[in-house]
Each structure stands twice: as C-alpha cells, then as structure tokens.
Amino acid sequence: MYFAAEKGGLGFSQGTAASIMSIYGSLVYLTAVIGGFIADRILGSRKTVFWGGVLIMFGHIALAVPYGAPTLFLSIGLITIGTGLLKPNVSEMVGTLYSETDSRRDAGFSIFVMGINLGSLLAPAIVGTVGQNINFHLGFSIAAVGMFFGLIQYYFGGRKHLSEATLHPTDPITPEELPKVKRNILIAVLIAVVVFGGLLISGNMNVTNVVLVFSILGVVLPIGYFVMMLSSHKTTKIERSRLWAYIPLFVASVLFWCIEEQGSVVLALFAANQTQLKVALPFAQFNILPSWFQMLNPAFIILYTPFFAILWTKWGKRQPSTPAKFAAGLIIAGLSFVVMVIPILTHGTNALVSPLWLVLSWLIVEVAELLISPIGLSATTKLAPKAFQSQMMSIWFLSDACAQAINAQVVKFYTPGNEVMYFSIWGGVAVVLGILLFMLVPRIKHLMQGVN
Template sequence: MASSLTTASPSPAHERTVLGHPIGLATLFMTEMWERFSYYGMRALLVLYLVSGGVDAATGSQGGGLGFTAATATAIYSVYVAMVYLMAMPGGWFGDRVWGARKTVAIASFVIMAGHVALAVPGQLAFFVGLLLVAVGSGLLKANISTMVGHLYKDADDPRRDSGFTIFYIGINVGALLAPIGIGMVGELVNWHLGFALAAVGMGIGLAIFLLAGRTLSPKSSIVPNPLSAAERKAVITKALAVLGVVAVFYGVVVAADMFTIKWALYPITIAGLIIPVAVLTRIKRDKDLSPVEQTRMSAYIWFFVAAAVFWMIYDQGGSTLSLFGDKNSERALFGWEVPTTIFQSLNPLFVVALAPIFAAMWVALARRNREPSTIVKFSVALVIVGASFFVFAIPLSQTAGNDTKVTMWWLVLIFLMHTIAELCLSPVGLSVTTKMAPQKYASQMMGVWFLAVTAGDCITGLLGLAEVQLNGVGVILFQAFAAVAAGGAIFMYRKKVNALMGDMN
C-alpha cells in the first residue's frame, strides 16, 4: 500500500498525481461516491417500503408502503438489482459504439437523478417508473465509469492499477456507508418519499462534480472505440423498435385479458437475466476477430464469471433476506436506542472502508515477496467465506423459526463482516482482472459482462422469491451455503489450469 499510495509510485514525470495516482482518480472517486450514496440509500429503503403496510411488515413500522409479501418484495428487490447490472452490458455497448465512456456517464447521471425524483412521488406507477429509470441509468454508468478508471493507467501491467481500483472501491463504499445513515434513516423514520428525494440530491452532486472536473480525466474516455456505421445504426434502431413492438403487443394482450400481475413483469426479466449472460459470453468467446491469446483468456474468464455469480447470489441478500430478518427478528437496542433497520446496510461499507487499505497493503507486500495469491485463489477464498457466512446465519434462523423469538443483532454484524472479507477478496480484484483480460474489441462491454455475473446471481434469488420459496428458511440457507463452499473448493482444485489460461495476467 505504501508504494502505491505515495508519490514514490512509478508514474510519468509530467503526470499530475494525488497520492501517487492520476488526479482523475479523485474525480471518478467523488462521482462514484455520490452516485452510490443515492443508489444504496434508496436500496436500503426498498424492501422495507415494499412490505410496509402488509402482513410481513415489522410491528410498529411506518405505514404508507406498497404492502407486498416478503417473498414478493425479495423478488422485486432481486430483479431490480439484477436489472441494474443487466443494463451494464448495453451501457458498455453505448460507451464502445455510440457515445464514448465519458458522455455515457454524463447522460446516465441525468437518468438516475430523474428516476429518484420519480420515486419521491407517491403512487405505485411512479415508483416502478422510478425503479426502471434508476436501473437503466445505473447500467449505463457502471460499466463506463469503471472503464474510465482503467483509462487512467496507460499500461495493463502498471503496478498501481490494482491499488487504484481498490481506492476507487473505497469511494463506492464511502457513499454506501453514508447513504443508510442519511437517506435510509430519513426514509424509514420520517417519510419514505423524502428519503427517495434525498437520493436525487445525492446524484445531482455527483453529476456536478463529474462535469466540472472533467478536464482531469483521460482523453481516451471521450473516444468512441468502435463507432457504429450508418448501416449498423439503422439496423440497431430497427431491431430495437421491433422488440419494443412485440413487448407492447404482448403486454397489451395480457392487460386486455385482465391477467396482469406483478409476476408477469418480473418473470421475463428474471429468465432473461439468466439467459443473456450465457449468450453474451458465448458470442464473445466465438468471435473470430479475437486473437488466440484473447480467446484463451476468455476461457479463463468464464471461471471467474461463474464464481462471481455464486458469490453475488448470497452476498446481495444482505439487502433483502438479512434486512427483513433484522427488521422482524433481531433485538436492536443499543444504549437505550433502537437501531433503525436501514443502519445495518452501513455495516458492509463501513467494514470495506476500514479493511480495504489493509487488503491493498497486504497484496502489495505479498507481491514484493512473490507470494501474492493468484486471482483464482482469491476468488476461491471469497466463495468459501461467503458460504460460511450463511452457515452462521442458519444458527439465529433456527432459533427464531416458527416463533416470535428475537436474537441479538450482533449475529448480523458478524455475517456482514464475513461478507466484507469475502468481497474484498473478489470484487475489486474482479474489476481489475476484467479490464486486464478484456479483448480490445470489447473494452467497455467486458466490464458490462463482469456485472452480468451479479445479474445471474440475483436472478436465481429472484426466481426463488417468485416461486414463493421462503428464503429465510434454514434448509434453503444451508443449501446456498453448501453450494458456495463447494464452488470455492472446485475452482481451487482447478487453479493451475485457470492460471495457465490466463498466461501473463495472473
């Protein structure tokens, strides 16, 4: 960490730096921090707002929500998160072929802000329109802003690169840490829609920083790497209109037949979220324009993708299954104060901010001694730890199953700590390895592919919720725990094969 976070770090003499990193990292850090503030603040409220006013709302909770069951709320939450990351793929495509990364991020920020404004308007229609806008905007932004971090470092083997992504990751988590305290507490304790309005303010601040400090970014971020030809643009517009037409006719028939329910909207998205990642990886892998080296690296990348999907399936239940458990089944008294449920969503980013510098320093120190674990080993460790967290979760679940018993909130603290340790072994490393292994033709799109792993994981959870599976059941939790640990063991056994496919990108 010392060498990567000081001016002693290797960098061109003419390059403006902050703590040894390109100054543009500070701009992207602040932009992402405020965007995450808006996103995670809204997300901390989402499940609680969805069940509020219904049979699964906690006793004494604020009314005025949408009154869905816990299973349906979990499904909506999971599908929404999956959509955010699903939209990262077309977001990367827009960056590569239409607007360039920088312009795409600016447009996306406007869309996200509009979505939060819609969420601030009472009513179910405005709520779902807002969710859609935030999902679309977040997808456009996510793939491109991470790619812009990669643009700041001229070489893939720049020794500052991994620590730079870790610093960027801290920005994400500073925003996520502050969001439940600000947006979450206001929404949960005062008014849901006031909380959503604060999310719009947060995104507005992030957009202002991005526009005002744009000169610090790499000129490469303004370039469209592979612009559409006139013929391609016409074909894309024609296909898009055709798809929209089919969807409109289909749902028009469903509504006319008086058959429409929320599941008619959720099931197609969920199934698409499982099919699309497979189709995208297959298309890239079979692209004849890729060099033999790029083909081989894509074979290795599939291992990381599958591992990440299993990881996010469990990890993202922190905002749904764990949040609902904490709301109804945890004793949250602390020095005479009842801790709001949304505050628990600050635990993970708090731990990340505290531990990320330690992990970054540890990787650098181990690298100097040629003892740093390979990327595949880090992924294996992450899967084992996140699986173990659900083995731990099964303990308080078994104590509260079928009764009104409440358990200490410190179980949740321990679980979120385990999630964070696992996350730091996988997520920033996954961002970095994606930018390093991406074929040149798919530079921004590959970051979208990485986020599709989140889509796949959350869509599995979404399908379970839509099928009314009780995700807080002990048996379901233990099954997921075993699956993650088994997956971690499997990729560890094949680590030498994966490292060989990666070549010099280990």
C-alpha cells in the first residue's frame, strides 16, 4: 500500500497503510460473528466453512487484478467476510473431536495451530518473494490458486473424516424466531446506511473516518455479545458463571493480540526501514526481503508446538490452569516489546540494526502465543454455553478484532523518534496486567466451575 505507484504500489502514506492493515485484520475477526451465527443457526459449521473459502478465493482473485485501490477494498470485503465464515467454525469442529474432560484437548488444539502455521510459514516465502521480486498481483494470484485446491481437499476430506453433526446447525432458527432475526438484520443495515450515509453527505467519507467507525465497532461489539449471552434465558447458572470467568481471559487476550498482531504492522515497518537487510556471507552478500520476517511467527510456532503438546499431555491434570497460562503469556508478550527498546537506545533511531533483534522479539512472543492462542481456543470450547457454541468461538476471535481495532488508531503513533516510548508503553502495560492476572487466578478458577 505505501510503495510508490512506479514500484507497483498504491502510493498511500505509511500511517494510512498501517492503519488500513490493522483494521483489515480487525474486520477479518469481526466478521467471525456472522460466521458463528450462520453456522449455529442456518447452515452448520461444515457448509459455512466451505462457502467462506470460496469468498476468500475470489478475494485473492480481485487482488490479482491490477486495478488499484478499488480492487484492494473489494478484496478486503470478500476476504474478511470469507474468513469470518471459515475461521471460527473450523476451530469449533476441532473442539467436537474431544470431550470436555479429555486431557488431550489442549494438545490437539496445539497441533491444529501448528497446521495453520505451516501454511503461514510457506506463504511469505512464496507470495512475499514473488510479490517483491516479480509482481504483487502475481503473488496474490498464488493465494487464489492455493485456496481452490484447499477447497477441493476440504470437500472430499470432510465427507470422510468429519462428524455428520457438523452439517447441521446446533440451534436452528425456529419459525417463531424468524421475524425477530429479519428485524435485527434490517436494523443493522439501517444503522450502517445512516452512519456511512452521514459521512458521505457531510463530506467526511474518507479512509481515516471509515477506519475509525470500524475501530469503534471492534470495541463495542464484543461488549454487546457478552451482555447478550449473560442475559439470555438459554444460558444456565453454571454457564453464566463460566462466562464471567471468561471475561478476564478475554481482556488479557485483547492485550496479547494488540502486541502480537503488530508483527505484521509495526515490526514489518521496522524490518523494512530500520533493519540491516544485507547479510555478508564468507563468499557472497545475501539480501533479506522484509516480507521474510513474517515467516518468524509460524516458524517458532512450529518449533515450539511439539514441546508444548508433549508438555501438556505429560502433565495431564497437573498442568497449570488456563488463567495461569494466560497470565504467564501476557508477561512474556510484554517482554517481546521491551527487548525492542534495546537496539534503538544503543544504536539510535536512524541506524540500521541487526535482524537478530527482530528474531529475538518473535522468539519471545511466540512462547506467549502458545500459552494463549491454542489454550484460549480450548478454553472457549469448554466454557461456551451450549446454545452459543460457534458464536462463543466468534467471541474468542473478537478479542483479536478488538485488539486490531485498537491498533488501527495507535499504530499512527509509531513514528521516527518515538519508537522507544512506543515499545516501552506497550511492553510495560502487558507485564503489569499479567502480574495482576496472576493475582486473580484463584477467583477465576472458582468461577470456571470445575473446568481447568
């Protein structure tokens, strides 16, 4: 987005590009609400995942077409809705493979996350290299082709391995509920028309204000969702207690994702602008592409996952509780930003620093991710009210949506000369809140009503 047009880019300012990148990530997870509702109440999880993949494929076809900003925004719409249909439901289907008391559950989700990250490891190596060395649009077309073959594999593999229950909604809409559902959809459409119509009429329809609207939505929506589930007559007393236990975990995950998701925004900018990308080898000089640093996230996940899967399985019922894992993860995530202060203080803001600092930051934060991401997925399936199973998974993804909605506003403050304060504040807040969460562990465990 911020590459000049003559370099194949769109010529956006760096701040605008970073803000769009963050809100794009937020929308990917915001639309999980739609995916959870459609799976729970209309199509079932297996069909919803399939049609999500179809939309993602068409979104990348749009990116492969060289028609500038309009195709970028079209692709964002298609990919975000498609991922919203796919992401929460494929995770929920993993949950159906295990009973609530099966000690292999966390290990199973760890392996699931490793599978996701295997794709994430290959993507920057293929798409990033092709995009930066040949043509951005050719790189995006590779993603479309990949999704096409993924859909074929999913369709036939799902018929063989997935439960028949995944073909049906867990809480189908009744004829009596249909008028209310239609009314709520109409209200949502009217609100969107009023908000964006107002911006258009007042002459304030621009990227900055549209991003601001979605940032507000990203924070307000999960709050509304918790209120809805806590007040629903479909939620039992025990389920309500577990929801209250889930709230501090949700808040912790928001702060974690605020840090982790800046790897594709702030750390990506750091890699491109403040990192030494020419590495001298004994007989040659090797150039690193900035996009390759995005491989560090999945690479460390893949390296760490077998260790954590074995660890949780070996410890069994003796392993730390879910809130204790979250607290440790939050502290470790904060430290991943604290270490980024060191090279800036020692070399200054204008010097190019060793790429090993970025390697160290990702090495640290991915330990935190394995303490929070797969554990959060597992906890969500265990703490979910029965009537809101897929929608509860949407809530988990809303923590990432909320985080990136916040990021869309704060990444603008990552400017030359402000790096030390930026990394220090984010890292310090995460460490302090992680310590506070440790203090709340006994209370949270009590509210979880027997779920560990």
